[in-house]
Amino acid sequence: MTTEVTLPPVPTGWRQRLAAINPWRGIIVGGTIIVIAYLVLVPLLYLGAATFVDDGHLSLDSFRRAFSGPGTVGMFVNSLVFAVGTAIVSLTCATVLAYIVVRTDAPYRSLLAAVAVLPVVVPNVLYIISWILLASPRIGLLNAIPRAITGDPLFDVFSMAGMIWVEGLHNVPLVFLLMAVAFRSMDASLEEAALVAGASHRTMYLRVTLPLLRPALAAAALVVIVKTLGSFEAAAILGSPDGLFVFVSRIFFVMRDFPYDTGAAGALSVALIVIALAGTWLLGRVRGDGSSYQTVTGKAFRAQPIELGRARRWVLLGVAIYFVVTTGLPLFALGFNSLLPFTRAFSLEAIEHFSLANYAALLDMSVVTRSLWNSLLLAVGTATCILVLTVVAAWVILRSRYRWRGMVDHLAFLPINFPGLVIGLAVSFVYLRNPLPFPIYGTLWIMLIAYVTNFLPYGMRYAVSALERIASELEESAEVSGASWWQMIRRVTFPLMVPGLIAGWILVLIVAARELGASILLYSPGNEVLSVLIFQLYEEGQLVVASALGIVLTVLFAAIIAIAYKVGNGVGITR
Amino acid sequence: MLELVDLRKTFVGSTPGLMGRRARGQSTADHAQTLAIDGVSLQVTEGELFTLLGPSGCGKTTTLRSVAGLETPDSGEIRVGDRVVFSRGKGHDRNVPANRRRLGMVFQSYAIWPHMTVFENAAFPLRVLPRGERPSKAQVEERVMRVLTTLELDSMAGRPATKLSGGQQQRLALARALAVQPALMLLDEPLSNLDARLRESLRLELKRLQHELGITSIYVTHDQVEALAISSRIAVMSGGRIMQVGEPRDIYLAPANRFVAEFIGKSNIFDATVRRRASEDTIEVESPIGLLAVRWQSDDLTTGSPCLLAVRPESIGLMGGPPDQGVPNGMPGRVVERSFLGDAVDHIVAVGDRELLVRLPATSQFPAESRVTVTIDPASPTVIAR
Numbered sequence A: 001m002t003t004e005v006t007l008p009p010v011p012t013g014w015r016q017r018l019a020a021i022n023p024w025r026g027i028i029v030g031g032t033i034i035v036i037a038y039l040v041l042v043p044l045l046y047l048g049a050a051t052f053v054d055d056g057h058l059s060l061d062s063f064r065r066a067f068s069g070p071g072t073v074g075m076f077v078n079s080l081v082f083a084v085g086t087a088i089v090s091l092t093c094a095t096v097l098a099y100i101v102v103r104t105d106a107p108y109r110s111l112l113a114a115v116a117v118l119p120v121v122v123p124n125v126l127y128i129i130s131w132i133l134l135a136s137p138r139i140g141l142l143n144a145i146p147r148a149i150t151g152d153p154l155f156d157v158f159s160m161a162g163m164i165w166v167e168g169l170h171n172v173p174l175v176f177l178l179m180a181v182a183f184r185s186m187d188a189s190l191e192e193a194a195l196v197a198g199a200s201h202r203t204m205y206l207r208v209t210l211p212l213l214r215p216a217l218a219a220a221a222l223v224v225i226v227k228t229l230g231s232f233e234a235a236a237i238l239g240s241p242d243g244l245f246v247f248v249s250r251i252f253f254v255m256r257d258f259p260y261d262t263g264a265a266g267a268l269s270v271a272l273i274v275i276a277l278a279g280t281w282l283l284g285r286v287r288g289d290g291s292s293y294q295t296v297t298g299k300a301f302r303a304q305p306i307e308l309g310r311a312r313r314w315v316l317l318g319v320a321i322y323f324v325v326t327t328g329l330p331l332f333a334l335g336f337n338s339l340l341p342f343t344r345a346f347s348l349e350a351i352e353h354f355s356l357a358n359y360a361a362l363l364d365m366s367v368v369t370r371s372l373w374n375s376l377l378l379a380v381g382t383a384t385c386i387l388v389l390t391v392v393a394a395w396v397i398l399r400s401r402y403r404w405r406g407m408v409d410h411l412a413f414l415p416i417n418f419p420g421l422v423i424g425l426a427v428s429f430v431y432l433r434n435p436l437p438f439p440i441y442g443t444l445w446i447m448l449i450a451y452v453t454n455f456l457p458y459g460m461r462y463a464v465s466a467l468e469r470i471a472s473e474l475e476e477s478a479e480v481s482g483a484s485w486w487q488m489i490r491r492v493t494f495p496l497m498v499p500g501l502i503a504g505w506i507l508v509l510i511v512a513a514r515e516l517g518a519s520i521l522l523y524s525p526g527n528e529v530l531s532v533l534i535f536q537l538y539e540e541g542q543l544v545v546a547s548a549l550g551i552v553l554t555v556l557f558a559a560i561i562a563i564a565y566k567v568g569n570g571v572g573i574t575r
Numbered sequence B: 001m002l003e004l005v006d007l008r009k010t011f012v013g014s015t016p017g018l019m020g021r022r023a024r025g026q027s028t029a030d031h032a033q034t035l036a037i038d039g040v041s042l043q044v045t046e047g048e049l050f051t052l053l054g055p056s057g058c059g060k061t062t063t064l065r066s067v068a069g070l071e072t073p074d075s076g077e078i079r080v081g082d083r084v085v086f087s088r089g090k091g092h093d094r095n096v097p098a099n100r101r102r103l104g105m106v107f108q109s110y111a112i113w114p115h116m117t118v119f120e121n122a123a124f125p126l127r128v129l130p131r132g133e134r135p136s137k138a139q140v141e142e143r144v145m146r147v148l149t150t151l152e153l154d155s156m157a158g159r160p161a162t163k164l165s166g167g168q169q170q171r172l173a174l175a176r177a178l179a180v181q182p183a184l185m186l187l188d189e190p191l192s193n194l195d196a197r198l199r200e201s202l203r204l205e206l207k208r209l210q211h212e213l214g215i216t217s218i219y220v221t222h223d224q225v226e227a228l229a230i231s232s233r234i235a236v237m238s239g240g241r242i243m244q245v246g247e248p249r250d251i252y253l254a255p256a257n258r259f260v261a262e263f264i265g266k267s268n269i270f271d272a273t274v275r276r277r278a279s280e281d282t283i284e285v286e287s288p289i290g291l292l293a294v295r296w297q298s299d300d301l302t303t304g305s306p307c308l309l310a311v312r313p314e315s316i317g318l319m320g321g322p323p324d325q326g327v328p329n330g331m332p333g334r335v336v337e338r339s340f341l342g343d344a345v346d347h348i349v350a351v352g353d354r355e356l357l358v359r360l361p362a363t364s365q366f367p368a369e370s371r372v373t374v375t376i377d378p379a380s381p382t383v384i385a386r
Helices: A014-021 A024-052 A061-067 A072-103 A109-121 A124-135 A141-150 A160-170 A172-185 A188-196 A201-229 A233-242 A247-254 A262-291 A309-338 A348-353 A357-364 A366-398 A405-417 A420-432 A444-468 A472-480 A485-513 A517-522 A530-539 A543-567 B018-023 B060-068 B118-127 B137-150 B166-178 B196-213 B224-230 B248-253 B258-263
Strands: B002-012 B033-044 B049-053 B075-080 B083-088 B104-106 B184-188 B216-221 B233-238 B241-246 B268-277 B282-287 B290-295 B306-311 B316-320 B330-340 B344-351 B354-361 B371-376 B382-385
Touching: A024 A061, A024 A262, A024 A366, A024 A405, A024 A420, A024 A444, A024 A485, A061 A262, A072 A109, A072 A160, A072 A172, A072 A201, A072 A233, A072 A247, A072 A309, A109 A172, A109 A309, A109 A485, A109 A543, A124 A141, A124 A160, A124 A233, A124 A309, A124 A530, A124 A543, A141 A309, A160 A172, A160 A233, A172 A201, A188 A201, A188 B104, A201 A262, A233 A247, A247 A262, A247 A420, A247 A517, A262 A405, A262 A420, A309 A543, A357 A543, A366 A405, A366 A444, A366 A485, A366 A530, A405 A444, A420 A444, A420 A517, A444 A485, A444 A517, A472 A485, A517 A530, A530 A543, B002 B060, B033 B060, B033 B233, B033 B241, B049 B060, B049 B196, B049 B224, B060 B075, B060 B184, B060 B216, B104 B166, B118 B137, B118 B166, B137 B166, B166 B184, B166 B196, B196 B224, B216 B224, B224 B248, B233 B248, B233 B258, B241 B248, B241 B258, B258 B268, B258 B306, B258 B382, B268 B354, B282 B306, B316 B330, B316 B354, B344 B371
Parallel strands: B049 B216, B049 B233, B104 B184, B184 B216
Antiparallel strands: B002 B033, B002 B075, B075 B083, B233 B241, B268 B282, B268 B306, B282 B290, B306 B382, B316 B371, B330 B344, B330 B371, B344 B354
């Protein structure tokens, strides 16, 4: 049984020849890698120069200036306590929440997931302000009752405990996402096997579930610790009034005191980067162990949720309390204060003073709409630039056979070790002596550059996992069918990556919209962004206006997320 | 030993993978209800290796997991020995949780705990026994090593469980299930993750072990060859119901209905009509390939009643040349295609406007397009009332 097959003619026209030479691949790949290298390495170079070069020769004097002060030991201890404490708070809350959502039959689980993740859109500085309104000794709403009973405030958010509490809760959504993935990828029959073997639920958790989660927990803990070491808002706002300094807040205040000691700030930054690199290295080691945890996995039967039975109502109650305390109360504090002419302790009598004056004031401030617009522009720009860069970089890392593809991987993930404030510092060093032929300093461009550098690893993670999920056979069959490299990327690879990329785009959009660390060093009048504006309002003592802005932003973000959620069919938020 | 009475279970929201979707906050608009098991009743006697066989989605795994206590049926009763472990809708509701049922189970993915050594994995069920019954350290050591020795894993006791090969992990899962000497062992497709060669050798090993220990076992599989090879009895399931229960030979040679005939082995199946009782032990059946004489099988089949005729390909014979008068059920045919299988040769033979699958020994010589006579031994076809 044979059929005649007519072969297509061998390409001879100039178009086909041009396609065969295919310069696009080289241009696109080369261009992307040059841009990434420029974004990541140049700031490092300038940071190193500012730190190690003094009057034209190498010197370590900057380290002496940075670390010889009286508070140095305290700074190390504070940083450590702050980071570890934050990790404990966020891991505990997030792991329990993720377990309830992923593995049990608790009611309203999809709602729980959404509510657990949504606070991710709230700028950290806003969350801190809401906790000041709740738990400051002077005006905190929560202190109204203890003050009425004992005459003394009970809660003091301006303390290490306050810093850990607020920062820890603010990290819950991030850790929740990590742990939800860990629970989802865990073979449910490992737990079932323990039950059938006769273990009680408690024994199952202690002897099977928790040990199995150890790699994921360790990884999440290190992520939070590295992130907290670089997080400056809580330390600067809640810690510094009491003289509690950590690395980043020290850098911030060094760069604030005139004349700036750029060398000392650089030295602190370099030390911080080294610590973060050590943490990431450790993380890699833990991940390495994680892979050896793999056993034969079958087609897992539909994961049967753990039945809570009589515990159900208590679990629900606990979760409800958690959300009231961590989301409801802060929102209430913002809403309450946004209606008042000045901040005050809670009393029913305050209601008489309610007015919408603060909201009206927002409308009158041109800086509000300006910074809203700037934030939006920067967030969309950052997310889009990162998407383009990471698609190509991910392809190079996973699919190309270039010998240096491993370097691209390291390069693109390197900024995960740079706190936003440090990136802001390094980028400002670069563009004060601008190497580019057009002005950057004092424009939105400098913030875009800092943002793209800062959030490149976030985008990379999504792009890489989106590409990993596409079988390479799909690309190979496109090649065999005669598609050029560019046609293959455009017609096969990219369309298949789109769902994962949308998720990454939304995530970068969110984190860029709430960025403060880099922005605070790089903004100039006229180029404020929202988080900077809120920070300024706080510093000027305009807490009630900041509250009103916070409420407006929360409503706005919630609406945007709801729309994105509907449009993206939920791809973005919970992955 | 094990008795299931009228077990029913409905899943709300149909598809597997529902967990992930739910958690992503998707609407649960399609509350499609699927009957996973629909009135399953079974009796398994002491020492049996009883297999639940069926295609995926037939309810066999749900039935097994209900026995384990990992799934809660909507109604019915489950008795292990003289102990009622589950009952609902029979007046005295009770549901013994999985960890109090004292059963052994081997999961499809083995569920070997990767953070424990081989020894710790197998010792776990003993170490979590209630305090009063928990054996001493030395006893645990002794009992675990004994079961590991039986499964030839004793030399690996100290190794991390992840360092085992697939076949070894499978044996470890078995060792763990056997460690407490359970009254009943449940096996959920235990061989499906292994490659074909290993599967065959472990199949025999499993049967031998089960026979030696005399432990009552429920075995779930979708592989009919596996089921026929190891079971003492088989329940064929489809759509949440039991289609037939019987010994492997009965299931294969006397399928009770069309589903079993089609699912087990290969069959040539025809719609037919009973023509008449030809003699004491034969009836004549009108079929699309002609009038056939068939062994009498049941009083249900009276003249004119519609039936199904199932003929196994290996029970059909071929002869060269046109039909001889003396040959029973001889029909002229033409070989359409043949395919060499190694130990046999499959022939597709056209008879009238139908094609028959005929399996002959490897030595047979009937080239394509040759004219042949098809013969069917009256004793072999199964007649199933419609």
